[in-house]
Amino acid sequence: MSEHAHQHHDEDAAEMFEPHAWEERYSGDEKIWSGHPNAQLVAEVSGLTPGTALDVGCGEGGDVIWLAQQGWTVTGADFSANGLARAAQHADDAGVADRTDWWQVDARNFAAEGRSFDLVTTHFLHPPDGGMVEVTGRLAEAVAPGGHLLVVGHAPSEVFTQLSSSHHRAMFVAADLVPGLPDGFELLVVEQRPRTMVREGVTVDVHDSTLLARRTA
Numbered sequence: 392m393s394e395h396a397h398q399h400h401d402e403d404a405a406e407m408f409e410p411h412a413w414e415e416r417y418s419g420d421e422k423i424w425s426g427h428p429n430a431q432l433v434a435e436v437s438g439l440t441p442g443t444a445l446d447v448g449c450g451e452g453g454d455v456i457w458l459a460q461q462g463w464t465v466t467g468a469d470f471s472a473n474g475l476a477r478a479a480q481h482a483d484d485a486g487v488a489d490r491t492d493w494w495q496v497d498a499r500n501f502a503a504e505g506r507s508f509d510l511v512t513t514h515f516l517h518p519p520d521g522g523m524v525e526v527t528g529r530l531a532e533a534v535a536p537g538g539h540l541l542v543v544g545h546a547p548s549e550v551f552t553q554l555s556s557s558h559h560r561a562m563f564v565a566a567d568l569v570p571g572l573p574d575g576f577e578l579l580v581v582e583q584r585p586r587t588m589v590r591e592g593v594t595v596d597v598h599d600s601t602l603l604a605r606r607t608a
């Protein structure tokens with residue numbers, strides 16, 4: 392492929408991080424995600440006392456529904472209106488609509504607007520160009536004193552070699568995010584956790600970059 396073609400490929404890939412691309416993905420009938428809660432969410436949150444939670448980049452709402460079923464009152468946030476509509480329908484189907492509400496927001500300019508939550512969580516949001524560091528700082532501002540922030544994403548891996556360089560720049564290890572945290576947070580987990588996933592019909596080994604921090608002040 393020529394350098395020019397590479398550039399186009401990357402520009403196309405960069406578009407995939409924008410809301411209209413996600414609106415399109417969520418516009419059909421086909422469910423995209425499993426509906427099962429994410430592994431690191433279950434691992435870290437099962438032991439916490441339920442309170443209020445915010446899930447940013449909630450997609451079709453699998454994590455929101457699981458949290459609501461554990462007794463949390465949950466706000467699901469995403470920049471895709473279609474994604475949020477699907478999530479709300481799934482929450483209704485699961486009988487937890489009364490424990491959920493929805494917030495259309497772009498994490499890249501997220502502002503807590505005076506709201507705070509006992510748990511702020513985000514899984515596989517992957518803003519482009521290393522943007523997760525700033526997003527981590529923005530989401531941290533929404534954590535109530537004594538509350539937790541859980542940020543999970545894909546660690547760079549050979550499994551993803553066929554993806555564009557834009558996608559690779561969107562991946563991170565947990566330690567990359569630490570500089571984005573404001574003062575007053577205690578680090579509880581900063582690591583890459585092994586997990587098997589099915590990708591295009593093939594079972595592969597990946598690592599979930601996992602940051603868990605608690606607001607102390």
Ligand SMILES: C[S@@+](CC[C@H](N)C(=O)[O-])C[C@H]1O[C@@H](n2cnc3c(N)ncnc32)[C@H](O)[C@@H]1O
Binds near residue numbers: 408447468496497518
């Ligand atoms: C890979 S999906 C993950 C969905 C869900 N968290 C899960 O793990 O099943 C990423 C989700 O983040 C949303 N998203 C991506 N970038 C975003 C941004 N900058 N602000 C808000 N939502 C975003 C997309 O619309 C999509 O629903």
